[in-house]
Amino acid sequence: MKLLIADDQMSLHTYLDKVIEWRALGITQVKHAYNGKEAADIAMEFMPDLLIIDIRMPELNGIDALRLIQSLPRKPKTVILSAFDEFEYARDALRLSVAYYLLKPVDAEQLIGTLRELIREIQSELQAAVERKLEKAGYKSDYSDICLDVIGAAFETIGITHYAVSSVRGNLPAGIAKELFSWASDSVIPYSFLLKEGSGEYIFLLGFKEELLQEQWLEWCELRIIHWRVSHPEWEAAMGISKVGTKLEALPLRVTESIQCSKLSFYVSDAVIGFREAPISGDTDLWMFHEMEKAFEGKARGGYQSEAIEGSIKDLFDQMRSRRPEPEFVYGVCHRLLFILTHAFNREMQQTPNVPSILELKQFRRFDNLRRYVYGKVDLFLLDTFGNSGKQFEVMRRIKSYIEAHCEMDLSLQTVADHFSIDKYRLSREFKQEAGENYWQFVTRIRMEQAAAFLKETNWKNSKIAERTGYMDESHFSRAFKKHYGLSPKDFRGKQEEG
Template sequence: MKLLIVDDQNSVHMFLDKMLESHTVGISGVFHAYNGKEALVLLEREKPDIMLLDVKMPVMDGLETLRQINAAGIQVRTIILSAYNEFEYARKALLFHVKDYLLKPIDWEELSDKLRMLICQAREDAVSAIQERVGDYLNGQKVASRDFALSFEKLDIKGYGFLCSRSGEGIKLPDEIPAQMICACSSEDLNMSLIRTEDSGVWDALREHFCREDALFIGFSLYQERPEQAPEAMRQSIEALKQGFYEPGTYRYEPDVFSQTSSQLEMELAGRIQDAYLNGDVQNVKLLVERLFTLFRRTKTPPQYVQEFCYSFLLHLNKDFITTFQQLKGSSFTSEFNYYDAASLKNALLRMIINMQCDFEPEEASTDSDVVCRIKQYIDLHYNQDLSLETMSKHFFIGKYQISRIFKKKFEINYSDYILKVRMENAALLLTATSCKLYEIAHKTGFEETSYFSNVFKKYYGVTPNEYRKMEESS
């Protein structure tokens, strides 16, 4: 943070320089002016964050300086330092939104407390300004490179990068890596975080850490050192996230990852899918759609092209089904951010084709959210069966990562935690309402081994199944 000292007494400048050198308050640069006219020049050129301003000075006094600052629209947090303990001075100064009015001789403890408070406020404002720009970018607005320079300077950001993840996937930085999350911003589909790091080595270490998290989709921008590269770094993080379209994981931005050409084979497969659809051969439709997406993956077809291909193909099958498309994903169905992974898009395509094959009315077609609600109902009734994400994905034609993400967002509980909750609650009910043996209860609640069931039950309730039964019987 930059500090401007404006006072006609050299002794004040010397005292403050000495105290700032020997005490850490968060000031990184100090500038000196001996009257208001000099102060205005430094305010325009150096853009300090905080100003200590004397009232009585030659050439231009403090109050006139405040008037001109206000007229010019200059933003600087100001503390008045004055030997005049008069209400009128203080009243006039406060009219110009001065933060505080301190009397000379200067009490360093009081002043340092005020400086720390203003520095904290300035940093918070800088973070808010960055967050606003990131939010604008996520919402499709153009962001200028210069929009980040001043805020980065206030926060002393010299090395940084952006992370982009799917909405609903929180990113927690590991304690052992010296990286700091400056801010995080979310849209309906994306989370984006600005991370400050010491150097490119730390940035690489952070990426390697998240590479061990198999189920995450994270895009890393390249490491940056200049604030004007922020818009480009945000774009890179989104492009890197797209690299997980065919395989979830953590990716660093690389240009030209995907092929830009289509093949004759995909058109032939589309024709065969259409024939199978017209013949009512649902099983063959499933098989051919699998082959189509295998082809997309093998040729590294760009995600946006795959989505537009699917959209056009469905319209080709049934031009009147556009209402269903709009219901399923809203008016932005073809947006490049609707589906981050090929599995979710493939299952959505299959579900819509089967909806059309079964002559469903457009308003009867299921949204992804509707399907996840049905999965929750399925868990409530079939908690003793295989409820893995892979199984549910195949059964309900929805990507497993889509299930996990939407389930957490809709019901505010992780998918696996909900399954455990249902199984444990039903196990507790069976223990108190029946005389079933433990192995029977374990089997009825989806556990193959009694010992594992007992361990899970004790961890969940704090007591063993037998202890729980005895407690309930005695109550």
Template sequence: MNLTAMLVDDELPILENLSLILPWEDMGIEITGTARSGVEALDKVAECHPDIILCDIRMPTMDGLELIRILRERGESCEIILLTGYQQFEYARTAIRYNVHEYICKPIDYLSLENKLRELTEQIHKKRMASESERHRNVEMENWIRQKQVTDLLAGEKKMSIGYPAQAPEQLVSSVRYILILVDVEGYFRYSIGWSSDQHQQWHDEILSSLRVLTGEMEGSMIISVRKGEWGILLEASGAWEFQADEIAQRVLLKLDAMFAADSAMKVRIVQDVMPVCLDQQIAERYRHCQRMLMNPSDNRDDIRSVTTSVSSQLQPNEVSKKAAWITREELELFTRWIRQGNKQELVHLLHSLKHRLSQLEVSSDSIGESNIRFLLVHMLRELREVHAIAEQEEKQFWDALQMAASMKELVELTEAIAHAWHSKQGVSRPSVSELIKSACEYMDTRLEQDLGIDEVADWLGISSSYFCQLFKSHVGVTFVEYMTHKRMESAALLLSTTEWSITAIGEATGYKERRYFSKVFHKHFHMKPSEYRQSKRTGT
């Protein structure tokens, strides 16, 4: 880009010579005007603000030094070269005080002046490039700090108010509100299991670059990435922000759908909030609310969902929410049963129910839910290993993915990925007979207090009752009833000798609701009554 210059001298021949002799175009300088007095020059400088001024000192009405003084007071930062026929020290000292670039005596050596102008032009360009580079760095640093603060806020690492911009006064900060558009790639975590860190980063950078292009024209917008596979677009809620948010959401959906068109394993889903909030705890609450919307298996299959309700209206009471975060013992048993039976339909139904329940959690219970999902995943992987339903390399990838998972949604996706991999694996070997019997004994040993029957154990193993009875008798050497009675009596004897429980309580703890029947079975097994057994253990006989 060319620089601009103004020529100021009361002698017309000098003005003409300066205009015609010097190769202005070749030097990259455009003459924007000439003036024959300081007063005339003041008005023209105010209009065109030249980069360079060549100015005579001795002029009528207002001399060059007075002109420079007024220009500096007005904040003009142009470079000035003084031309004078008088070599007086006072002139030079005044010129230095007003930051004059060069002091040239007449008669003018035009070749020397040309060289000085070329040097000055180069200096101005370098100075501007350095200034622009510094400004760009400051803007980038400010944006990085703001994005880092918001990212930490959404991740729950800090509680703070964010300034916009960073140096803005507090009254401006409180007035700026944002709208959140949450972009999620469903299936990414499952699809990317086994990827290297470079593959993860390359994929993520490609999506982030596309989002930046789509939102680049939106002033004040930010793109926040708390975890891989998810991005939060923050738009200033000013002007026609509703229309802009709708347009951005549609453009993002079309762009990412086109990118994933060849891969049906991943799908874009967008939650578009419509509640403008400040960049404080409000935005963190809205972010978590939008995340729960993504987890909720709603009948609404729209790719873009709008969130209109407040956070408080969606939350369950604290006691209910915390209870919902726990995975019960019965659910773990069902997971084990469906894995051993190869029942994908029931397993998927159980996962769907669990996913829906976890989506209703309060933020304060998220950590409880995550801990329980991790425990469930460990349980599933161990069960799959025990029944030889998963390859060693595949199991290692799942363990690595479990360590990488950083949110409830990713953990739920991992459970679905494991279930899918288990079901789609061809030629899955059934557990051996010894493994079936071992599992049956473990199942029975932990339920001595229950009214356990053959049908329940056989159903849990995924085999028929008659086949279970045949296997059990041939491998254990006793019938199901004999085994349960023996284990219950061993447990009762241990409780009699180590606790002060009543005989009735011990009978109930070992599966006998009536004391009389418990005493009868105990006497038949040990040839003495429960009270006599306890007394004999106390006396050492």
């Protein structure tokens, strides 16, 4: 923020420099003029954001100097300091859009309050101007020189030296994701600009007043996400962040980095994902997936057995998990798989089979959840098509594998039934038939075995082990463990150490 002080009294300049900490107000450059003509000349070259000016000065009075300054592309917010409380001066000041008319002798506190108010106005106007440019650029992905010049001028005025881009994705209603960056500004990242909003995705440009290491930027975002999840547990959000940059011509690249990272949240569970090279595979891998789809369609339409069809689907999902194509592409693949499967075995049907739409599939914002849903649909379809032989065992085997791999998650009967698209009563009945124990006995046994392994192999506290084995609190975990093993977690660990 730049300030020009114009007054013919040297003592006023000295006084203001002594009693006001300009940098504390965000003013980084201060210049002085001692008559009206000098003030106008300096203003033309210096382009101040703020102007403090006297009226009665030699060579050119303050009012006439302001008339010349009116020709600037962006006029400074102006405060007149005058010893004269005259209506004519006040009227002329109003015509020249002077913000404040203060009388001498100067009240430093009053002037500081006035400058703070004007600085807030400037920041608000600049933020609005930048967001207008960014909104247009974000939707068209067109960051022209004019757009970058506007942003650069705003950054210089506000004092932004570094920036980064963040993309927020999730099942978020319009307007709510901006809360991630609209909480009270802090000294680390005081400025945020909305680049783009739509379809559950929000892209922000964040400005820093000092150099910020990538690790600090990542940590700041993780704290924001934690705050967000506490405030809005009903909404799921993940954040992709770009590298920290200084040169605005690299802004389009920073935007691309953040979008690619946010898309990676489809595959990984991290709440905040920092930029890494090629996080999402490009078009070069798509031919392979199309070939695998064709192979699957050939088996489905050729009447292959269920094991061959399931094997094709598993191979395809394993490759997608490994190579990480665009989420949109994965949704399309899943829709086509289900379409091919239902139509291949229902050629004689009068009614068109009910195939989930891509929009319905997009409710699954994580790859693993989508895969489980598709597997469940395929299992049910093949069970109906090929009969019960071997299928019940296979479904229960998958459910047991899921429980063993996700001890820390919600494993209620309803939740797991929903994951596998199976009725919970059917799950309970068939699970006991296949496993020889009821569902909750199995879940508890697996969790206890996992807890025992943690007690043997780590020095984790009971609270962490409880969390990693799906228990809400340490006391509940300890009671369940003692009931299962006849020993408290502490005694169990002690016995293991003695052995």
